[in-house]
Amino acid sequence: MVRSNTGRRLHRIAIYALFGIVALYTLFPFYWMIASSLKSGQAIFDVTFLPDLKFNNYQAILSDGVFLRSLLNSLIVAFSVVALSLLLAVGAAYALGRIDFRGRSPIMLLVLAVSMFPQIALLSGLFEMIRWLGLYNTIGSLIFAYMIFTLPFNIWVLTTFMRDLPKQIEEAAIMDGCSPLRIVRCIFLPMMGPALISTGLLAFIASWNEFMFALTFILTDENRTVPVAIALISGSSRYEFPYGAIMAASTIVTVPLIVLALLFQKHIVSGLTAGAVKG
Amino acid sequence: MSGIALTNVVKRFGALTVIDKVNLSVAEGEFVVFVGPSGCGKSTLLRMIAGLEEISDGELQIGGERMNETPPARRGIAMVFQSYALYPHMSVERNLGFALETARLAAGEITERVAKVARFLKIEHLLARRPAQLSGGQQQRVAIGRALVRSQKLFLFDEPLSNLDADLRMEMRVEIARIHRELKATTVYVTHDQLEAMTLADRIVVLKDGHISQVGTPMELYEHPANKFVASFIGAPRMNFLTGKLAIDGSGSRLDVLDARHGLENFGYEGEVSVGIRPEDLILGGGDIRLPASVQLVEPLGGEALVHARLGNGQSLVVKAQGKPDLKPNADITVGWLTSKAHLFGADDRALSAKGA
Amino acid sequence: MMSGSRSAGLRQARVRTAWLFLAPSLLVLTGVALWPLGRTFLFSFTDALLTEPDFYSYVGFDNYRALFEDPLWWQSVRNTLYFTVISVSIETVLGLTIALLLNSHIAGRGVMRAIILIPWSIPVVVSARMWQWMLHDQFGIVNHVLKLAGLIETGVAWTANSALVMPVIIAVDVWITTPFMVLLILAGLSMLPRGIYEAASIDGVPAWKQFTSLTLPLLAPSIAVAVLFRLLDALRMFDLSYVLSSNSDDTKTVSIYAREVLVNFQDMGVGSAASTAVFLMIALVTAIYVTVFRLNRRLMGV
Ligand SMILES: Nc1ncnc2c1ncn2[C@@H]1O[C@H](COP(=O)(O)OP(=O)(O)OP(=O)(O)O)[C@@H](O)[C@H]1O
Ligand SMILES: [Mg+2]
Numbered sequence: 001m002v003r004s005n006t007g008r009r010l011h012r013i014a015i016y017a018l019f020g021i022v023a024l025y026t027l028f029p030f031y032w033m034i035a036s037s038l039k040s041g042q043a044i045f046d047v048t049f050l051p052d053l054k055f056n057n058y059q060a061i062l063s064d065g066v067f068l069r070s071l072l073n074s075l076i077v078a079f080s081v082v083a084l085s086l087l088l089a090v091g092a093a094y095a096l097g098r099i100d101f102r103g104r105s106p107i108m109l110l111v112l113a114v115s116m117f118p119q120i121a122l123l124s125g126l127f128e129m130i131r132w133l134g135l136y137n138t139i140g141s142l143i144f145a146y147m148i149f150t151l152p153f154n155i156w157v158l159t160t161f162m163r164d165l166p167k168q169i170e171e172a173a174i175m176d177g178c179s180p181l182r183i184v185r186c187i188f189l190p191m192m193g194p195a196l197i198s199t200g201l202l203a204f205i206a207s208w209n210e211f212m213f214a215l216t217f218i219l220t221d222e223n224r225t226v227p228v229a230i231a232l233i234s235g236s237s238r239y240e241f242p243y244g245a246i247m248a249a250s251t252i253v254t255v256p257l258i259v260l261a262l263l264f265q266k267h268i269v270s271g272l273t274a275g276a277v278k279g
Numbered sequence: 280m281s282g283i284a285l286t287n288v289v290k291r292f293g294a295l296t297v298i299d300k301v302n303l304s305v306a307e308g309e310f311v312v313f314v315g316p317s318g319c320g321k322s323t324l325l326r327m328i329a330g331l332e333e334i335s336d337g338e339l340q341i342g343g344e345r346m347n348e349t350p351p352a353r354r355g356i357a358m359v360f361q362s363y364a365l366y367p368h369m370s371v372e373r374n375l376g377f378a379l380e381t382a383r384l385a386a387g388e389i390t391e392r393v394a395k396v397a398r399f400l401k402i403e404h405l406l407a408r409r410p411a412q413l414s415g416g417q418q419q420r421v422a423i424g425r426a427l428v429r430s431q432k433l434f435l436f437d438e439p440l441s442n443l444d445a446d447l448r449m450e451m452r453v454e455i456a457r458i459h460r461e462l463k464a465t466t467v468y469v470t471h472d473q474l475e476a477m478t479l480a481d482r483i484v485v486l487k488d489g490h491i492s493q494v495g496t497p498m499e500l501y502e503h504p505a506n507k508f509v510a511s512f513i514g515a516p517r518m519n520f521l522t523g524k525l526a527i528d529g530s531g532s533r534l535d536v537l538d539a540r541h542g543l544e545n546f547g548y549e550g551e552v553s554v555g556i557r558p559e560d561l562i563l564g565g566g567d568i569r570l571p572a573s574v575q576l577v578e579p580l581g582g583e584a585l586v587h588a589r590l591g592n593g594q595s596l597v598v599k600a601q602g603k604p605d606l607k608p609n610a611d612i613t614v615g616w617l618t619s620k621a622h623l624f625g626a627d628d629r630a631l632s633a634k635g636a
Numbered sequence: 637m638m639s640g641s642r643s644a645g646l647r648q649a650r651v652r653t654a655w656l657f658l659a660p661s662l663l664v665l666t667g668v669a670l671w672p673l674g675r676t677f678l679f680s681f682t683d684a685l686l687t688e689p690d691f692y693s694y695v696g697f698d699n700y701r702a703l704f705e706d707p708l709w710w711q712s713v714r715n716t717l718y719f720t721v722i723s724v725s726i727e728t729v730l731g732l733t734i735a736l737l738l739n740s741h742i743a744g745r746g747v748m749r750a751i752i753l754i755p756w757s758i759p760v761v762v763s764a765r766m767w768q769w770m771l772h773d774q775f776g777i778v779n780h781v782l783k784l785a786g787l788i789e790t791g792v793a794w795t796a797n798s799a800l801v802m803p804v805i806i807a808v809d810v811w812i813t814t815p816f817m818v819l820l821i822l823a824g825l826s827m828l829p830r831g832i833y834e835a836a837s838i839d840g841v842p843a844w845k846q847f848t849s850l851t852l853p854l855l856a857p858s859i860a861v862a863v864l865f866r867l868l869d870a871l872r873m874f875d876l877s878y879v880l881s882s883n884s885d886d887t888k889t890v891s892i893y894a895r896e897v898l899v900n901f902q903d904m905g906v907g908s909a910a911s912t913a914v915f916l917m918i919a920l921v922t923a924i925y926v927t928v929f930r931l932n933r934r935l936m937g938v
Contacts, residue, residue, distance in 0.1 A: 018737055019748055026751055029811070032777055033766045044775070092661035095654035107658065114669045116922060118872035120891040121915035124679050124898055124908045125672025128689050147668045155661060168364035171331050172425070176378035177352035180653045186377075190368040209759035211875040212891070216899055227761040231879050243769050250762040261757045265750040268757070272816070273823035333647045348645065 030254070037247035044244045057248035066221050067249060070229040073139050074208055074253075077225055081146045081207040082200045088147075089154035089199070090192075094184050096155065097162030098170065108159070115152035119212055122148065130217055141217040142225065146210060150203040157274045161195040162188065198271025201264055205257060226253045281342050281355065281432035281465045282307045283328060289336035290323050290489075297323050299489045300337065305482075307432075310459050310466045312476040314512065315486035321469045322437055324486070328467060329358050329435050341433065357426035358435040361442065363418045365410040371421050372397075372406040378429050396424045400454075416447040423458070436468040440475065452478060473513060477501075485509050507553055507628040516558050516585065518622070519596045523554045525623065525631070534618070537592060539568045541618050544633040548625060555622040558585065558599040566615025572596065574610045579603055588614055673915070679908035686902040699909035709910065711885060712893040713917075719802065719889065720870040723809045728863055730810065731817025736851075738818065739825045749822070752815040760812060764879035767808045771795060798886045805876055805887050812876075813869070817862055824858025825851075860929040867925065871918050890914045 036044055040054035061067050096104060096111075126145060127136075135141035165188060173183045189196070214225045224232075230249050233242060261268065283305040290298035298320045305311045313321040326332040328339060330351035339346045346354050365374050373380075375396060376389040384392075397403045400420045410418055419439065426434060439455075440448045452475055459466055459479075470476055476483050477497045485492040485500065485508070493505040497513075504510035510518050523536040525548050532543040536554055563586065572588040575595065586598040586606060596614055606612065623631040680699055684692035703709050734752070738745050755763065770777050771794040779791040794804050828851065836846050874891040881887045888896075894914060898907025 012742065015737060015740060015742055016744075019744065022734060022737075023748065023751055025811070026755055026815075029763075029766050029770060030754070032770055036769065088661045088664060091657040095657040099650050099654040101651040101654045104654075107662075111665070114665055116868055116918070117669055117673065118868075118891070118914055118918050120872060120874070120894050121676060121911045121918075122669060122672040123676070123895060123911055124686075124689075124904050125675030126668065127686065127898075128675055128679075129667060129672055131689070144668060147664050151661060151664060151668075166362060166364065168360040168362045169366065172358070172360060172364035173366075173377075174331065174351050175329065175356065175358045176425075176429075177381045180650075180657070182381065184657075187366055205757050209757075209761075211759070211761055211878070212895065215878075216895065227759045227875075230759075230765060231761045243772075243775075246765050247769065250765055254758045254762055257757045257759075258754055261753045262750050265746075265753055268753060269749070269819050269823070272819055330646060333645055350646065350649075 030258075033247050033254075034251050037244060037251045039244065044247075057244040058252075061245050061248045061252070066224075067226075067229055069222050070224045070226045071252070073223060074225040074227075077139050077142045077146070078204045078207040080143045081150055082203045084143065085147060085150035085154050085203050086196060086200055088151060089158050090184060090189065090196075092155045093158035093162045094180065094188065097159040098165075108156075111152045111155050115149070115156065117148065119148065123212075123216065126213075127216070136217060137219040137223055139218075139223055139225070142207075142210070142214055145213045145217060146203075146207045149206055149210075154199045154203060157199050157271060158192070158195055160274065161192060165191060194267065194270070195274070197264065198267045198274065201260060201268050202271045205260070205268075208253075208257065282309075283433070283465065283467070284340040284343075285324075285328075285337065286340075287337035288324075288327065288334055288339060290320070290327060290332065291335040297489050298327070301489075301491055303484060303491060303494065305465060305467065307465055308463045310468065310479055310481045312480035312483050313467065313469045313486055314471070314473060314476045314483060315492075316512075317471070319486045320489045321486055325435055325437055325467060325469050329356055330354055354433075355431050356433045356435060357429050357431040359422050359426050359437070359439045361438040363410070363422040363442075365418060365421055365425070367410050369409075370406065371402065371408050371410070371413070374410065374421060375406075375424050375428050378425070392428055392430075396427045399427070400424045415443050416451065419443065419447075419451055420454075423455070427458070427462075432464050434464050434466045436466070438469055438471060441471060448472075448475075455479065473515060477513075483513075485512055503630070504555075504622060505630055507555065507624045507630075510555050510622055510624070510630070514557055516597050516599070518555045518557050519561070521554045521556075521590075521594065521596075523552050523623075525549060525552045534568070534623075536568060537570055537590065539570055541568045543618055546623065546631050547634045548623075548631050550626060552626075552631065553624040553628070555624060556616045556620065558597045560616055560620040561596065561598040562615050562617075563598060563600055563604060564613050564615070567618045568621075569613045569615035572612055572614045574606045574608055574612060576608065577604065577606055588612060590614075676908045676911050676915075679904050680912045682905050682908075684904040684908075686898060686904045686907075689904060692905075695905065699905040700913075702906050703909045703913065708885060708888070709890075709893060712888045712890045715802070715887060716871060716873070716889045716891075719806060719809070719873060719887075720867060723806045723813075724863060724866050724870055726806070726810050727814050727817045727866060728859065730814050731821055731862070732859065734814065735818045735821035735825060736847075738822060749819070752818055754815075755812050756815040756819075760875040761879050763808060763812050764876050767804075767811075768795065768880055771804065795881050795884075798884065801881050801884055801886050805880055808880065809870075809873070809876060813866065817866065820862035820865070821855065821858060824855050824862075827858075828854050857929075864922070864925055864929075867921060868918065871921065872914070890917070 035050070037057050038054060039052045040056040043052055043054070096108060130136050130141045130144065133144070135144060169187060170183060173187050178186070209227060210225075211227045211231070214228045215231070218224050218228065221229075226249070230246060230253065233246050233249065283303075285301055285303045288298060288301045289296065301324065313324065315321055323332060327334050328341075330346070330349065334347050341354055341356075366377065369377065372393055375393045379389045379392060393406070394403070397406055400423060402417065402420050402424060405413060405417055405421070410421070413421065422439070436455075440451050443451060456479055468475075468479060480497055482494060482496055483500055484494050487508055493500060493509045495503075500509060500513045504513060507520070511520070521536050523534050525546060526533050526535070527545070527547075527549055528542060530545060532546045532548070534541055534543055534552075534554070570590055572590050575587040575589050578585040578587070582601070584600050584603055586600050586604060588596050588598060590596065598614055625631050679689075679692070681694055681696060682692040683695050683698075738748055771779075773779065773791040773793040773796070776791070776794075778794070779788065782788045782792070792800070795801050832850060833846065836850060841849075872891050873889050874895070877887040877889055877892055890910065891914065894907055894910035897903050897910055901907075
């Protein structure tokens with residue numbers, strides 16, 4: 001309050017300088033990735049800060065049927081996981097958030113505990129389960145396996161949200177003759193827009209990025225998702241490592257996420273913090 | 280066929296008994312108001328009629344049929360909530376039509392019935408709006424409209440006006456009275472506001488701690504309260520209470536209040552009593568029994584005034600006086616009443632009445 | 637639902653609805669988490685092979701004995717704990733600093749928030765590849781800049797040098813996950829009551845004192861929860877080490893170790909024993925942490 005004008009200005013300059021450093025630290029690797037992806041052939045090995053704007057790497061990676069196939073696989077997996085986990089979680093959240101029944105607290109505890117399970121601890125059991133379901137080496141195995149980290153989180157967040165919706169609205173709907181299913185579908189779902197967007201986005205990001213299950217449950221190239229595809233790109237020797245192609249593929253995979261992050265920043269953050277900081 | 284009969288109805292939440300063996304019948308077309316202090320179980324009783332709360336024991340009949348297990352929507356009931364509970368993401372029109380849509384009526388009929396109700400409530404110009412774009416009063420009209428659209432024979436209201444300011448409250452009170460006059464639907468109405476209770480009700484039910492304290496027309500409750508609780512609950516400003524002593528005196532009774540005494544008819548009761556006199560029945564400088572007092576405060580209300588007076592023993596009284604009495608604080612006055620206007624309550628707080636009168 | 641029947645109470649009908657709505661989720665959670673967890677535990681006492689998991693016999697604690705006699709397992713445990721402690725500490729301090737910075741009311745902080753969200757939201761595999769390229773011993777930009785600055789003469793083999801690879805992995809992890817910390821701490825900061833700061837300013841409490849005696853204690857629960865989330869994540873770290881230095885024992889984490897035994901060596905028994913050990917380790921750390929910081933009520937939030 002009592003600080004002088006120049007003091008305040010210095011303070012602001014310092015803050016903006018720090019902003020700049022943090023932004024540079026955060027963004028430079030992306031710049032470098034994109035710049036490298038736009039250099040062709042051997043040019044990638046010359047360190048020049050300006051890109052050439054050559055699209056050879058993109059042509060190469062996009063004419064590669066396998067990479068396109070893994071992009072498609074990733075999209076199918078991510079959208080299916082979002083749809084399925086939200087569908088299941090909304091129903092569970094209605095039960096846990098709005099109906100008082102014995103078993104409610106134990107189930108909430110179970111959901112919380114499951115969300116903390118390390119994936120590795122399930123690997124052999126899940127492997128067996130996926131074989132038994134006939135899903136081994138199909139993207140169905142991933143859609144199923146990804147429920148482990150999306151479903152508990154979605155149930156948790158949607159339950160806290162659902163619990164805070166006004167009780168009398170539900171009672172008005174009951175008086176209007178709605179079944180529980182209709183209450184959820186026609187009354188609550190439209191009122192939960194923000195929570196659905198948050199949880200859906202987080203489920204999308206997590207499924208799009210998952211690596212270990214995708215590496216383990218998929219055997220052949222045509223069924224892979226992009227993180228594994230990118231991790232497995234290699235050259236014939238260490239010196240022929242196709243960094244240009246890798247950077248181009250990485251850029252393609254990253255762009256949708258950057259767009260999502262920039263567009264839905266608020267929703268993502270509120271989803272992240274909904275589970276953690278609600279008190 | 281929309282009368283209600285409650286027989287020995289009980290509501291328990293775990294070990295806590297909130298409604299204890301309530302018996303009540305509401306005739307078809309009657310307007311019944313539940314009043315009582317906060318937490319006495321008014322909403323719970325109403326919600327049991329609606330089917331939003333399960334009945335722990337006893338029986339509920341609507342139109343002569345047992346309804347305990349019937350789901351709310353099949354009880355032939357429409358309900359208006361205190362918070363209006365409009366669906367925020369739907370237009371007013373869809374809010375009104377939603378129950379009909381749920382019942383799978385034809386679109387044409389829904390539109391027609393919604394339009395009719397909107398005309399009746401004068402909200403036609405609001406149909407395209409969302410609830411958030413309405414004032415409190417308008418939201419209340421829509422909430423009532425949503426109940427009317429289903430053309431049920433039984434309406435339940437839980438403090439529908441308590442979120443409105445005084446002017447709107449009066450307007451909506453008149454509106455609710457008009458709706459009842461025109462539709463003649465059986466109505467159960469919960470309120471805190473005794474003005475609403477007195478003006479709207481055919482009969483008032485006074486609840487206390489999950490029991491019915493008294494049931495009667497507004498004038499019955501005002502003139503013959505069955506106990507001290509009802510006497511103090513009905514009427515504003517509240518009834519004044521003084522401690523007195525009742526004794527048998529020959530063929531009649533004698534009442535002692537402070538230093539004053541007066542003969543009464545035979546009450547057949549001896550001992551300490553509460554003497555209740557309404558502020559409007561107290562007379563400055565007159566009455567059968569008169570007590571000296573000093574003026575504390577005069578609150579002019581325009582046509583009349585409230586005089587706060589203190590008796591010799593330190594107890595305060597409120598007197599409603601006509602016009603604008605010319606009294607200064609600390610002025611010495613006498614306050615009195617006609618014994619015929621006073622209510623006497625025994626040690627168990629029940630009203631005493633004269634024998635053989 | 638359909639409680640038209642006389643016997644069913646309205647409440648009972650609602651409870652039935654609850655179970656009906658929960659059933660699909662419970663089924664999926666059982667299939668994807670509880671059952672596999674149980675089977676993993678069971679397999680850890682057998683000699684099952686991944687190729688034919690139906691034929692096995694029980695071998696008692698042999699798998700655990702084999703596991704605990706393998707020096708590589710213990711090295712993985714050490715690597716994991718080292719990685720967890722160092723990276724989470726750095727991320728917490730850095731996250732707190734950046735969060736306080738972003739919390740000042742200044743134009744452009746919305747943009748900053750969006751920017752710092754990006755490293756967290758992209759695949760770890762991509763981050764690993766990106767840094768691998770920047771840290772390339774011959775053509776990497778990092779070595780190039782260091783040479784320009786005259787700090788080194790020949791390129792450093794960042795991910796091949798056994799002394800450097802762990803610090804490099806920690807550094808990349810810090811780059812990836814500090815944003816997560818920042819965002820959670822920012823959320824905590826936004827819930828602090830404004831009034832006490834105004835009161836403190838009026839009372840002339842200096843800024844650093846406001847920080848240590850108001851902000852930090854009030855923020856502690858938010859930080860504790862954020863750190864717990866990061867701990868759980870760091871203890872099961874897999875992708876980063878796998879891509880950046882797949883064959884190096886210096887950065888092998890317990891998750892990589894367990895998967896390697898299970899998938900590459902097809903040894904379901906020892907692999908499951910390692911998985912179970914990881915599970916117990918994480919459960920133990922969580923239990924201790926939650927007890928020490930008394931987080932149970934805050935986590936349940938019910
Ligand atoms: N779900 C519940 N569980 C336990 N007790 C409850 C529940 N609902 C109500 N009660 C208790 O039942 C009693 C009656 O509540 P009710 O809501 O009917 O009072 P009310 O007369 O409507 O009060 P108000 O005028 O404040 O609305 C109160 O003591 C309340 O605490
Ligand atoms: Mg109430």
